[in-house]
Amino acid sequence: MERTTLNVAVIGCGNISRIYLKNLSGVFGGVKVVKCCDIDPQKADKGAQTAGAKAVYDPEEVFNDPDVDLVLNLTTPGSHYEICRRALEAGKHAYTEKPLSLTFAQGKELVELAGKKGLYLGCAPDTFLGSGLQTAIKAVNDGLIGRPVAGCAFMMCPGHESWHPSPEFYYDVGGGPMLDMGPYYMTALVRLLGKAESVTAFASKAYEERTITSQPKFGQKIPVKVYTHNAGVIKFANGALVTVVMSFDVIKHRMPNIEIYGTEGTLLVPDPNTFSGKVVLSTRENRDGAELEQVSGYVDNCRGIGVAETALAIRENRLSNASAALGLHVLEIMEAFTRSADELRPVELTTTPPPMIPLDWTADAGKLKTLAK
Template identity: 45%
Template sequence: MRKVGIGIVGLGNISAAYLKAAKDFPILDIRAVADINPAAAAARAAEFGVRAVDMDAIFADPEIEIILNLTIPKAHVEVGLRAIAAGKHVYSEKPLGVVFAEGRKLLEAAREKGLRVGSAPDTFLGGSHQSARHIVDSGRLGQAVGGTAYFMCPGHERWHPNPGFYYEAGGGPMLDMGPYYITDLVNLLGPVARVAGFGSMLRTTRTITAKEREGEVIPVHVPTHVSGTLQFANGALVQITMSFDVAGHKHVPLEIYGTEGTLIVPDPNHFGGQLQYLAKGGEWADIDTDQPYADGNYRSIGLADMAHGVAENRPHRCNGDLALHVLEVMEAFQRSAETGQAIEIATPVERPAPLSQSLRDGKLQ
């Protein structure tokens, strides 16, 4: 197997999960890490036994083929464009960007140079979500009718050491958590055709309770409770709510409804979880996951799939077109809330190919 050189830019909270999971995928050769804070890069490099370099060096390294962009959301496109200019493919943490027009600019720049763009989330490649995909594709649900998608919590200031960016422009629950839910829904149901939504911002400040900055007050600049409906191209209507304002709820993360059955899909922020299926006229039954990557946090699988795509000259699943479509959908909620109208979604996208084999042996179909 040819290894693909990876350079990581941005060594914040999520980088540890990527570096730990990367060890499960032999194709990934982590060549170097870099951060605008050299101390953060040095600490993470020491923790995982990799090389820390400065920002200029990581983009100039000829042995690095893909830049893994783990910066904060508002820097995703800027760093991605720098990677493209340096002749590197780029795989970004979600969302692709905080503004649809900027995300489209990134994809256009990559196409001009014959380079690839990839983006999280890759959790839909997890075993439970791939098993859900197989159930949908088998026809057991019948014609798609609709569904529900819910993420609601009191806010990330409870646990995150630096939560301010969640409440700045480009933050909020839709851009933060929406990518997991909408991407998995596209995986299951196909492209979104229209969006109608509402949003509210009930508080203008938040008080941090995470121990690192406990008691500090931060401003809020974005809607923190977003709700609406996704109309898919196949006719399915899915109600969705993403919130940083709710103490707790009992809704399951995802339900998919069909004329012949209903499917409960586990949390799309995780790779595994219990599937349940109800056939029309029947009883609820647990569905065993028969696919790999359901037993842990594999938050490098999308990057590994992209690396295999580079090495084998085949498409990768967590691709830029998918991420741009999801970004347009998320931005449409804000536009719909501002205008009071349903918003048509223009970006075309195809459902990612199902992950039918383990990546560990380098064989995908």
């Protein structure tokens, strides 16, 4: 008899694994965490204890286990490509934290490999499945702002060396504000506005070296190998021009996270790194704006909802929402910011994001359902 629960093995039991393990072991159905793997045995043991799963210390044990259906890749970005590739080659579905890979070429290879093998490959973020962004997406789709013509997206902060215990990776190849935080913003923009067509951008870095002021590495210097300030414009296929700034070089700012401007109104969109937040619509008649009613109960930290929805998609044999195909379009946009800056020219994009599969938001949190057609 076919199993209705998907057996999941987590590889990478660090910081972010805690919320995934909590939600996948308690909140969302359809999935069961059976193995927790980390090259750091203490972390694997701790994850396994939380999930009531078996601890393993070598990813090969996961790839070779016939009971594992899906590999949940929560390693750091430099390992995303390799772990996903090995999982797919071993015949497992996979779901990875963002970004899909460090380069568009690697991401494309993974999407093609999953397609060839007939396997699902999912990719974070899944915050766009939360109530805040779903409310904003519905408002745009329902025509509340008319025809979208422009927008802006700002993620600006001073960087992470004042609080993160090991902030080096933020300034190494594969780090920087664009690859670290861009996935949240680009995914939200793509779900709000559809396919992105081209990017024109400049980039810079304010410092060649940073000094760690957090413990335990207080005083250590970090060489900055990536751009830490990206400023540009994304042109969407629907004609909307969105101004984007992603920066680790700004002490404080007072700009919105995201705003979308349409012919009939302006939409204030909440922080795309969260599952909830106010959505405010301003129109010609009410320029001060009114808060829109949230469309679903997915307002808490629901990280893992993308994995649960992938499991549902596998059972229903349909496209999943937090898919690698979406992650690849996002990765292509992000890489285009750097390419455009390096080559001093607009960069045309080649990929198209898959459609959003509507979910039934009246279902209780944890009981995901596809919207009946």
